[in-house]
Amino acid sequence: MKEKKIMKLTDKNGEEIEYEIMSTFFFAKTKKNYVIYTDNTKDKQGNLNIYASIYYPSDDTRLDNIETEEEWNVVESILEKLK
């Protein structure tokens, strides 16, 4: 049994939401770390809802949006490899 890795996000009201981490990687071009995660919910068509963000190993208060299409392409290529 593979151990699941969990990312816990706490909002400003102190509420905690858990996401299962699917992958983390470092992209040399942007020199940033990325996390791909899911809340294990599905949309109406039965597709697993997946999200991705930029995280900072030494700053546990930030989770940023991915801005460029090039970065999203890398996220998608990683997801393809998980299939």
Added chain:
Amino acid sequence: MDIDKIMKFSEIFIECLIPVISLYTSRKLSSTYVLHKDYKPKDISKVNLPVELRQKYTDVDVSHIASSKVKKVVLEFTTLLIEKFPPELLSNFYNNINEINIKKNHGVLLIAADGMYSCKKNKINYSAINSIYHELFHMASSVYNERKRLCYSGFSQVYYSPINRYVGNNIGFGINEGYTELMAYRYFERERGIPITYEFEVGVVEHLEKIIDQKEMEKLYLTANLMGLINNLEEYASLDDILDFITRVDLVNNHYIDNFIFPNNKMKESIISIYRFLLKTYIVKLEKQLDREIITKEEFLDKIKRYIKALGTSVKIGRHIYEYFTRENLFAILKEINIDNEEIVNLCRK
């Protein structure tokens, strides 16, 4: 060249130009998915990631190491590690290598060691250059959590008290020393004729690799995942038995030095218990394989016989020989798990 081959070639080319270093990958995706590019968690005040993922990738740079002899060993170690293991297993290594502090210090001989790695300071003290491979494996498998004052190192977790390093819930250091030495011996020391250390612990983890395979063990070790090892073993043994096994290997490791002089009943009891756990757990694993028809009954019995033979019956620690499998207790273990085969019984009689 057809279009598919061109596409494949250009993908490889782009990957070479802009490396993507995979740090962690979970289970395979079993269903279709939708990627929400517009989603952003609201008003986040804290992002809590597993400790092993809170690390940064950097290029390897060992120019700060002054000694050319040590630098050669470190580069040799780095080259092999990058060649043998995928990058997602090397985040501890990448995180530590560029700031590793390696010093010759004969003071380590006072604690009967040729080398020592401090996880908190990311520092190696050594008296013999041959010991550096072992210490570098500690470095490549360690991460220190400042907030918890906890060092995750291979299969061990060591609490650094502000007053005394050894106060606290330390666990897994016996298995960790064994596995560290097994890695050093397997990849460097054997071909260089460097003698093995931590013989008892190495023996234990070698037998453990028959239960959890080498590839998985190496992965768990390099990512400092003691919990992963426990989870893997839970498929074949109870959590209580696993924790008892791990802490008994710690006990033997702890009493190595004083036991050179005096035999120790607690030590004997622990050694018997350690080997009993290995045998029982291995047999449970084989029984599961038999149930799933992965192996035949003949293979099942043959593997048990081989394992019992490999386990041996006694171990020498210091000046004392500890017998862990007498004919009687081996029969008792086999009986307990309903193994009643004449050939195996005969083997036990030898």
